[in-house]
Amino acid sequence: MQLSRDDLKRAYRSMFTIRAFEERVEKEFAEGNIPGFAHVYLGQEASGVGVCFDLADDDYIGSTHRGHGHCIAKGVDVKGMMLEIMGKAGGICGGKGGSMHIADMNKGMLGANAIVGGSPPIAVGAALTQKLNKTGKVAVAFSGDGASNQGTTFEALNMAVVLGVPAIFVFENNGYGEHTAASYAVGAPSLAERVRSFGLPCEVVDGMDFFAVREAMGRALEHARNGKGPYALETVCKRFLGHFVGDPQAYRTPQELAEARAADALPRFRAAVTGASLLTDEDLDAIEAEVLAIVEEAAVAGVAAPMPDPDRDLTRDVYLKYA
Amino acid sequence: MSRKTYLQAINEAVRQEMQRDPRVIVLGEDVAGGQQSSGEPGGVGSVFGQMKGLFNEFGPDRVFDTPISESAIIGAAGGAALTGLRPIAEIMFVDFVGVCFDQIYNQIAKFRYMFGGHAKTPLVIRATAGAGFRAAAQHSQTLHPLFTAVPGLKVVMPSNPYDAKGLLIQAIRDDDPVIFLEQKFLFGMEGEVPDEAYRVPFGEANVAREGRDVTLVAFGAMVPRALAAAEALAKDGLQAEVLDPRTTSPLDEDAILESVEKTGRLVVVDESPPRCSMAGDIAGLVADQGFRSLKAPIKRVTCPHTPVPFAPSLEDAYLPTSARIEAAARAALAYS
Numbered sequence: 263m264q265l266s267r268d269d270l271k272r273a274y275r276s277m278f279t280i281r282a283f284e285e286r287v288e289k290e291f292a293e294g295n296i297p298g299f300a301h302v303y304l305g306q307e308a309s310g311v312g313v314c315f316d317l318a319d320d321d322y323i324g325s326t327h328r329g330h331g332h333c334i335a336k337g338v339d340v341k342g343m344m345l346e347i348m349g350k351a352g353g354i355c356g357g358k359g360g361s362m363h364i365a366d367m368n369k370g371m372l373g374a375n376a377i378v379g380g381s382p383p384i385a386v387g388a389a390l391t392q393k394l395n396k397t398g399k400v401a402v403a404f405s406g407d408g409a410s411n412q413g414t415t416f417e418a419l420n421m422a423v424v425l426g427v428p429a430i431f432v433f434e435n436n437g438y439g440e441h442t443a444a445s446y447a448v449g450a451p452s453l454a455e456r457v458r459s460f461g462l463p464c465e466v467v468d469g470m471d472f473f474a475v476r477e478a479m480g481r482a483l484e485h486a487r488n489g490k491g492p493y494a495l496e497t498v499c500k501r502f503l504g505h506f507v508g509d510p511q512a513y514r515t516p517q518e519l520a521e522a523r524a525a526d527a528l529p530r531f532r533a534a535v536t537g538a539s540l541l542t543d544e545d546l547d548a549i550e551a552e553v554l555a556i557v558e559e560a561a562v563a564g565v566a567a568p569m570p571d572p573d574r575d576l577t578r579d580v581y582l583k584y585a
Numbered sequence: 586m587s588r589k590t591y592l593q594a595i596n597e598a599v600r601q602e603m604q605r606d607p608r609v610i611v612l613g614e615d616v617a618g619g620q621q622s623s624g625e626p627g628g629v630g631s632v633f634g635q636m637k638g639l640f641n642e643f644g645p646d647r648v649f650d651t652p653i654s655e656s657a658i659i660g661a662a663g664g665a666a667l668t669g670l671r672p673i674a675e676i677m678f679v680d681f682v683g684v685c686f687d688q689i690y691n692q693i694a695k696f697r698y699m700f701g702g703h704a705k706t707p708l709v710i711r712a713t714a715g716a717g718f719r720a721a722a723q724h725s726q727t728l729h730p731l732f733t734a735v736p737g738l739k740v741v742m743p744s745n746p747y748d749a750k751g752l753l754i755q756a757i758r759d760d761d762p763v764i765f766l767e768q769k770f771l772f773g774m775e776g777e778v779p780d781e782a783y784r785v786p787f788g789e790a791n792v793a794r795e796g797r798d799v800t801l802v803a804f805g806a807m808v809p810r811a812l813a814a815a816e817a818l819a820k821d822g823l824q825a826e827v828l829d830p831r832t833t834s835p836l837d838e839d840a841i842l843e844s845v846e847k848t849g850r851l852v853v854v855d856e857s858p859p860r861c862s863m864a865g866d867i868a869g870l871v872a873d874q875g876f877r878s879l880k881a882p883i884k885r886v887t888c889p890h891t892p893v894p895f896a897p898s899l900e901d902a903y904l905p906t907s908a909r910i911e912a913a914a915r916a917a918l919a920y921s
Contacts, residue, residue, distance in 0.1 A: 322668060355701030363699040372667055373700065377691050383660020384692060390661055391668040394610065394646055401664065414687070417657035424652055425661075499857030501894030580736050582760040585788035 270535050273315060273472055275549050277307040277528055280331040282550075282557045283340060287330065287347060291507045295479040295565050297349050298446075300361045303331030305470075305502035308527035309434050310335040310492040312475025313402060313495070316483060322370040322401040325380030327362050329374025332404055338366045344560040350567035357570045358579070372401075378439070379412025382431060383404065386418045389427035389492070400428040400486045408439025410453050419460040419492070428486035430479075431457065434469060436501035441513055462492045469497030470527045473534070477484040500525050589778040591771045594746040595635050595711075599673060599751035601782045603643055606671060609757060610646045611636055613658055613675025613711075615799050619651045621855045633713060633772055634676050638792040655685035659710065662758035666708040666762075673757065678724045679766060693762045694737030709756045714742075714766040715806050715856060716893045716904055725893035725900075729804070731865060732764045733833040739763045739787055740834040744808035746776035748831055749787030758784065768806040788835035792844075796824035799914050800844040802828060802867055803854040807905060811854050814910035825914055833863055841867060849880035850917040854905050859887040881920035882902075884913040 265273070282301040291300050303310065303314040306328075313322065314335035325332040333343055340356065346353030347361045352367055365373035372388060375381045385403035392399045407416050410433050433454075439447050451457035459463040463485065467478040475497055482493040500522035504511040511519065535541040570576075589597070603609045618629020627648075630637030640648040652656050655676060655871035662674035676682055682689060689710070696704045716725040732740045737760055743749040747854055749767075756763040793808055794815050803811035808829045815825035828844050830837050845851050855864035864885035871883060888903045894900050 322664075324664070353701070355699060355703065358701050359699040365696075365700040367667070367700070367703050372637035372664065373696070376691075377687055380687065383657045383688055384664035384667070386657060387664020387666070387672075388668045390665045391670050394670065401668075413684075414656045414660065417652070417654035418660065420652055421654055421657035421661060425649070439795065528906060580698050581739070582697070582705055584739075584761075585837070 270548060271542055271545065272285060273311055274531060274546055276311045276335055277472065277531065278399070278550055279340060279553050279557070280307045280334045281528060282311065283334060283343070284330060284551050286557050286561050288507050290348070290561055290565070294296070296347055298360060299508045300347065301328040301505065302326050302503055302507055305522060305526070306354060306434055306436060307331060307430070308472040308531070309469040309475055309497040310404070311497050312472045313432050313479050313497070315476050316480065317370070317402070317511040318399070319368065319370050320397070321399045322372055322385065323404060324372045324385040324388070324401070325374045325404045326381065326406055327374065327376050327378070328406070329362070329364060333364050333366070333371055335372070336371045336411065337369045338364065340372055340556055341563060344564040345567050348564040348567070349569060350564055351570045351575070352567050356575060357576070366400040379405065379409040379414040382409070382415045382418030385428060385429050386425070387423050389422065389429035390425060393425070393427045398487050400430055400483060402430045402432055404432050404434060406439060407433060407435040407437070407444035407448055407453060410456070411447055416460070419457065419462065422492035423461040426489070428490040429492040430482045430486055431492065433457065433496045434499050435496050436499040438501060438505065440505045444505065454494070457494045457496070462494055464494035464496060466496045466498065469499035470525050470530065472527060472531050586777050586779050588775050589746055591743070591746045591749050591768070591774045592633065592635060594750035594778050595753055595767060596637060597778070598750045598757070599636065600639060600642065602754055602757040603639065603647060605782070608669065608671045609673065610670055611639060611675070612651050612662065614653055614677050616640070616675050617645070617648050617650045618639060620894065631675060633769065635767065636675070650663070652873055655681050656688050659685045659688035660692065662708045662710070663688060663696070663706060665708045666693070667696060667704055671707045671757065673709045674813070675710060676710060676712040679714040679728050680723045680726050682712070682728065683872045689738070690735045694735050697761070700739060705760045706762050707760045709763045709765050711765045711767060712767040715768050715770050716900060717770040717806070719895065719897060720899060721895040722892040723805060727766065727805070729766055729833050730857055730861050733863065733866070734861070736833060738763065739832060741765045741787065741832050742805035743768065743831065744771070744805050744829050746774060746778050748785050748791065750778055751783050752787070752831060754782055755784040755787060759787070766805065770806040771809070775808070785831065788837050789828040790828050790837035790840035792826065793829045794827040796826035798824045798848055798849065799826070799850040799917055800841070800848045801825050801827045801852050801854060801910060801914060802841060803827065804833060804863060805856065807854045807856050810905060810907045811910055812906035814914060817907065817911050818914055823914070823918060838870055839871065845871055845875045846878040851879070852884045852886060852910065852913045852917055854886045854910050856905065857887055858890045859885060861892060862887055869907045881917045884917050886910050886913045
């Protein structure tokens with residue numbers, strides 16, 4: 263499927279927004295403006311954007327602890343996210359969720375999830391709703407290579423096949439589950455092969471290539487939307503930083519880190535679209551300038567914003583109605 | 586109004602709500618039964634028959650068997666609830682929540698709060714609970730204290746057929762996640778149950794018996810035992826009030842405090858080991874907020890700090906009996 267110039271701009275804008283947002287998160291974290299900890303998505307932009315590019319607001323995704331990129335790719339407001347990550351009252355979840363629990367029901371974003379393997383069962387349920395209500399929509403569960411080892415994931419894969427729901431399982435294999443190599447922790451010879459053994463197709467795709475991810479996701483959507491049941495992708499990615507911001511990454515060599523940066527999806531996208539004369543460097547530079555201004559505004563607003571008021575906010579929204 | 590068992594009341598509640606609201610679905614292990622087997626599907630209707638007949642009436646899109654995968658059952662129910670359905674998920678025995686507790690306490694219970702009030706999760710988790718079936722340590726627990734301790738969950742323990750139907754209908758119509766603990770010891774209990782749908786609200790205690798001398802608070806399958814103890818006390822002219830809070834979360838604290846204000850003496854009966862139990866919880870509540878009402882130390886009648894044993898002699902000794910409840914009440918009454 264050929265992408266228009268506007269499509270290409272949208273793709274680059276989404277990927278660069280993730281890049282700029284996460285670099286800003288790193289900076290704000292270092293300056294003490296972000297409580298707790300943050301897991302950034304730097305390096306994996308092409309995977310999240312490629313997967314979400316053709317999803318609508320009423321297609322659902324469930325995410326991971328490394329969820330900022332998925333939120334942005336699904337269209338969640340950047341300023342609302344920045345305020346949320348800073349624990350501010352105007353955050354998208356009122357400052358009650360934080361980095362690992364950003365959700366936006368209006369964008370089909372069923373939450374980042376701090377429990378590794380937390381999202382796949384939930385995505386099966388969201389997909390069940392689509393099947394029973396015959397909406398033609400899908401639910402996507404993002405997981406890492408780490409979550410591919412969780413029992414919840416195995417249960418969700420099997421249940422999705424048994425119930426024949428339009429769920430798409432995306433395993434972003436960035437080579438590390440927290441601080442331990444996937445080559446150590448994934449006991450099967452291949453993540454995708456193990457997923458296939460549950461009875462669903464699983465494609466292995468270059469997660470640093472937006473176009474490859476989007477095309478594979480197109481096949482997944484075609485499959486799921488046509489009542490053929492679940493589908494899976496293993497997007498092979500590079501994680502630029504450590505498990506969390508500030509992780510010194512002594513377990514990775516400088517050479518490996520340099521190779522990860524050399525595989526950067528954004529310059530690769532730029533080279534592809536300018537080389538084919540689809541967009542110019544000026545087009546892309548203009549997008550970058552716009553995005554940087556938006557992220558700047560979000561960060562400045564976030565630092566200035568008030569925190570939630572304990573008297574008003576601490577005990578509300580536990581239930582719709584309690585005693 | 587007609588006489589029905591506790592089991593029939595549960596079945597009728599689900600059937601009527603499924604007729605009323607097409608968003609209500611039932612999923613779990615063997616809730617239909619017999620999928621792709623050589624005989625007729627749908628004949629099992631849950632292991633105790635709670636969902637019997639629903640598969641045949643509502644079909645495989647609304648009543649469906651799942652693999653034995655509790656995490657996926659609860660997670661799928663949570664995801665479906667977030668996106669517009671109203672699932673009733675069954676955990677065959679509440680003891681099995683060990684393998685899916687993350688989806689309960691980290692996921693569904695917290696969605697609304699973590700998401701800043703922008704989500705609702707209208708789902709019911711039905712599970713059979715309680716000892717007395719010679720079912721041993723992994724099929725006999727109540728575990729209500731675990732759920733009660735989790736903000737975001739509501740926890741229901743019906744003690745009779747009328748409440749079972751009305752509380753379950755309330756649970757299905759409720760927009761928050763509800764843990765509905767079916768007291769399997771009471772499945773055969775008969776009582777008057779209206780034929781039409783009705784709701785019993787959460788957090789409103791039932792005064793199962795009025796009295797002025799001592800308050801007996803009991804939940805679920807312990808309520809009939811507390812009533813039997815009250816009956817025995819009445820033969821000596823001692824008037825016990827039996828209070829059934831019906832739900833442990835929300836808890837009708839006012840009703841408990843008001844009853845103790847009247848009687849000055851409190852016995853809490855709880856089918857649970859004593860530590861971090863409802864017995865301890867209510868004793869703490871009354872010690873904190875009803876201290877001036879008390880004329881005697883609070884007595885707690887619980888199970889021992891052991892797993893549920895198998896041998897009938899041991900299991901009988903494990904469960905609170907009406908004799909133990911009566912003795913505790915007499916001790917409270919004798920104190921001066």
